[in-house]
């Protein structure tokens with residue numbers, strides 16, 4: 584008997600010039616808090632497009648850090664309160680989009696950022712999300728990931744009101760990204776799709792989405808390998824990233840994200856790259872738990888074997904592979920902490936701390 588639900592309340596507007604075409608409907612209230620990082624919203628042209636059509640008042644918070652902390656989000660929320668903003672326009676990669684979600688909650692709830700992990704009372708401000716990377720999928724998820732110095736890691740929080748009200752996706756905003764960032768973020772998208780498909784929370788509906796996304800990612804792969812991305816290839820990646828977000832909005836992420844977070848927190852390893860160096864071992868670990876599924880992933884990516892997939896990741900991260908050296912004691916500590924997370928509970932086979940230690944050692948010692 585099949586029993587599942589599928590929630591995707593975000594309105595998706597996809598295609599060339601969708602922000603400009605939105606015109607006045609871009610406004611979800613009277614005054615916007617526009618949330619961005621330092622550069623990408625401007626470089627990509629997304630901020631200019633927003634400002635060219637946005638009616639009404641706005642104030643810009645452009646100080647979102649990479650891998651934002653709760654305090655960074657609290658700054659933006661204070662600005663939203665002081666300025667009387669009643670909605671948010673989030674522009675950027677995962678960091679600005681996630682930070683904007685936390686600001687949307689803090690702006691209307693008298694809480695410290697850490698307290699949000701226990702929930703909140705008042706519904707978050709509505710958000711219009713405009714991704715400038717093809718990776719996070721945050722524009723269609725109910726999650727935000729924060730850096731927690733208190734717990735020395737990154738950790739996700741979620742709530743149904745964190746789904747943006749609208750997502751505007753235009754691949755031209757990803758064209759100004761450096762190639763390695765394009766690769767890092769694309770591999771994050773692949774990780775969402777694959778982890779969602781191999782999650783023990785996968786449903787028939789999330790599978791349809793994940794499989795379509797993996798196939799699209801495979802279509803863009805030759806361009807990614809050559810480092811020459813047409814707008815069409817960028818559209819494929821942006822769509823795959825969005826489908827990855829819709830997938831994990833149902834399933835959550837699994838082992839790869841749980842083990843990748845400490846590599847980002849302690850070693851400054853970009854999020855997608857951290858996932859990429861672990862993904863082949865994840866497929867290997869999962870192969871005897873769900874052989875048909877792992878084979879389907881490889882087939883859709885046109886990879887004849889697991890070794891070929893490992894070689895592919897090594898090729899995409901050629902400048903970085905083998906250069907991260909982490910002491911054995913630290914690896915054990917990362918694995919022990921990861922073993923206690925929800926992500927591991929969602930992983931097929933529920934790997935033990937020892938199994939996680941082995942996967943880390945095999946890839947980063």
Ligand SMILES: [Fe+2]
Nearest residue numbers: 719771840854
């Ligand atoms: Fe991710």
